[in-house]
Amino acid sequence: MSDNHTKYACPMKCEDDKMYDKAGSCPKCGMDLEAVETHDHSEMNHEDGHDHGNSESTEREITQNSTKNNATSAMLDAYFEIKNGLVADSKEKTANGGNSLLTAISKFDMSKLSGETHKEYMEIAESAKEHAEHIIKSPIDHQREHFEALSTDITDLVALLGTDKVVYQDFCPMANNNKGANWLSEVKEIKNPYFGSKMLKCGSVKKQIN
Numbered sequence: 001m002s003d004n005h006t007k008y009a010c011p012m013k014c015e016d017d018k019m020y021d022k023a024g025s026c027p028k029c030g031m032d033l034e035a036v037e038t039h040d041h042s043e044m045n046h047e048d049g050h051d052h053g054n055s056e057s058t059e060r061e062i063t064q065n066s067t068k069n070n071a072t073s074a075m076l077d078a079y080f081e082i083k084n085g086l087v088a089d090s091k092e093k094t095a096n097g098g099n100s101l102l103t104a105i106s107k108f109d110m111s112k113l114s115g116e117t118h119k120e121y122m123e124i125a126e127s128a129k130e131h132a133e134h135i136i137k138s139p140i141d142h143q144r145e146h147f148e149a150l151s152t153d154i155t156d157l158v159a160l161l162g163t164d165k166v167v168y169q170d171f172c173p174m175a176n177n178n179k180g181a182n183w184l185s186e187v188k189e190i191k192n193p194y195f196g197s198k199m200l201k202c203g204s205v206k207k208q209i210n
Contacts, residue, residue: 006035007020007035007036008020008021008023008033008034008036009033009034009036010026010031010034019036020033023035067161067162068162068163068210069161069162069164070163071108071109071112071161072157072158072161072162072163073163073164073165074103074104074107074108075101075104075105075108075128076158076163076165076167076184076186077104078097078098078100078101078103078104079097079101079150079154079184080184080185080186081093081096081097081100082094082097082098082100082132082135082143082147082150082193083097083183083184083185083193084097084191084193085097086140086143086144086193086194087191087192087193087200088196089140089196089197090140091139091140091143094135094140094143094147095137095143097135098132098133098135098136099132099136101128101129101132102129102132102133102136105125105128105129105132108125110122117160120156120160121161124153124156124157125157127149127153128150128153128154128157131146131147131149131150131153132150134146135147135150144193144194147183147193147194148175148176148181148183148194151181151183151184154184155169155182155184158184158209163210165210166186166208166209166210167184167186167208167209167210168184168185168188168205168207168208168209169183169206169207169209170182170183170184170185170190170205170206171206172192172194172202172203173203174194174195174199174202175194175195176194184209188205188208190202190203190205
């Protein structure tokens with residue numbers, strides 16, 4: 001059994017699970033550090049052939065923010081790059097979109113967020129980063145699995161912070177083993193990212209955001 005020692009970490013994971021030896025405040029977001037017992041995180045590494053159950057979406061209760069906010073534009077553009085890569089059945093273009101999303105998240109200015117909004121954003125961003133990382137390195141069928149959960153994250157992001165873009169929320173009844181799945185699009189025309197050229201027109205517009 002490994003020795004456990006008390007360390008301190010930001011509850012919002014601002015520093016990517018960075019540990020501190022003493023209690024205090026997170027230098028990035030200012031929240032009080034929480035005491036944690038250190039242990040081996042190696043079991044958290046995702047190997048090839050891992051269980052993709054982590055693509056299950058998280059249910060978050062977020063009221064739609066109607067603010068015309070351009071702060072989310074870079075993340076939305078990266079998401080659309082992923083979506084359009086899947087529409088084109090291109091693993092490479094989809095992976096490029098994943099890289100773009102990681103860059104957009106890293107450059108997002110969290111300093112203007114406060115309280116519960118900051119906490120919700122951090123939760124969404126951490127989940128989106130994880131799915132983007134898998135999208136970068138996975139074959140296209142697994143890219144599509146992670147895109148489904150990523151779509152929930154980006155939809156929640158738009159609901160939380162708002163957007164200045166016209167965005168359409170689309171639905172495919174046959175995705176996710178016929179359970180159905182949503183995605184966001186910058187165009188009204190249906191172009192299905194879950195099946196690509198196999199069923200490009202499958203789906204419908206559920207609603208327009210903005």
